Amino acid sequence: MRRHGDDEVHEHDRGLSYDLPVLARRRMIRLLAGAGAGAAVGAGLAALAGCTAEGTSSSAADSAANCAGVPEETAGPYPGDGSNGVNVLKESGVVRSDITGSFGESAGSTAEGVPLTFTLTVVDAASGCGTPRKGAAVYVWHCDREGGYSLYTEGVADENYLRGVQETDERGRVTFTSVFPGCYTGRWPHIHFEVYGSLRDATGATAITNTSQLALPKDVCETVYATAGYERSVDNLGRLSLESDSVFRDGHDQQLATVRGSVEEGYNATLTIAV
Template structure:
């Protein structure tokens, strides 16, 4: 089982000091939004995907509260750090220019990598990209989303010892006419110091994404605690139990200043797998 020492924990997302400029901007945005109520400025919000079908009887489900998608409740998704392991060329390796990175199933490695597959509780997640300038009512067709996250042991392909030859749990897709991309993956683990999350970058086009240029937005999706507790009680997630027990969304270095716009709605079960949805305005 891989472990992360204190230095590695700090480097996973470069810590609070690295994020202070981003966090300060987000606080200022909220202050401006509050000051402008009734003054004609757009309200600032992100939102979870709508029209998600109800979960089956007996399924574990979690829905983010206060995240409805209405024209009066819309704003760009909060900017966050990409962390030290994006694989987009900004910190060493660039997986975006490799043939095979455009895919929906990201559980296995592709290309000349070792060919390993990440094992874990199945997770299918859908991100819907909408235009904030139009009040979140217009889907961003033809945009592109690059996603990446850790494996159940908390390791990142391309970077973590033991999986540096792998590139699983990374992939790019172009949004459809409804602004959606859907990825098949496994539920990420919880490593020391960070709440369970999925990184994503939004690009204006697939061409921009696969040339690793002109990022429109960089942010993170948070996973709800009740679902995490259920998943982490299963085999393969043993280290995540204690790690999650020492955290909360309110204490996490990224989500502590507000997570309601990044908290995914999740439905499903360990046996059948989970689905997560989040709408992101750019």
């Protein structure tokens, strides 16, 4: 720590992480200097530096090993990406951040429910999750508060709301404005997503990099489902758990979103996905 008004520097004030290398260097110098081997001192210091570098590489390797890629999951029967009937990805207007309303020829209807904004951050798993995937694209879709999927479910088959695509920014992020999805029979509340290498790939519905799902926390779901419009979700959620869900029961550490907010002001969900 450098004192104000003088040039005195106390090495012992720099912390244990600084002290240990200093002591090691001093011990090495004393041992080798006793033999009068100046060249050996340099070699010893080089060896010490090599050990430090090796330790650093090991830490980086451990970091990379601890970076788990997001699990591959089913797109389900209602993807709307051309793999099961209709392909919404090739429609003008699908690239958008607010997915609450239908667009194009289906424009006019808006999904109702408790507001939900969710942000996905796409990172590179090969680099230890430290590098954002700028310029990738994410396609998301989920059910409405009654459990129906636009384009497929009777009553909303002519709608295309709660679907959209965005390109990741320099921090690897995409943010969508939506409504909180309901809970339908047999599935834990979730949001589907597909990651593409580029926006061009996404709107061309080609070269999917990853397909997975985001899970929503139980306590937030229970709070939301106590509000009007989500009555069907109450019993459905009561019969489920993350551990019994057909998708999340094999592990959901990389898929459970962090959610904050309230029914009155809306909720914000975040999840980092390594691909």
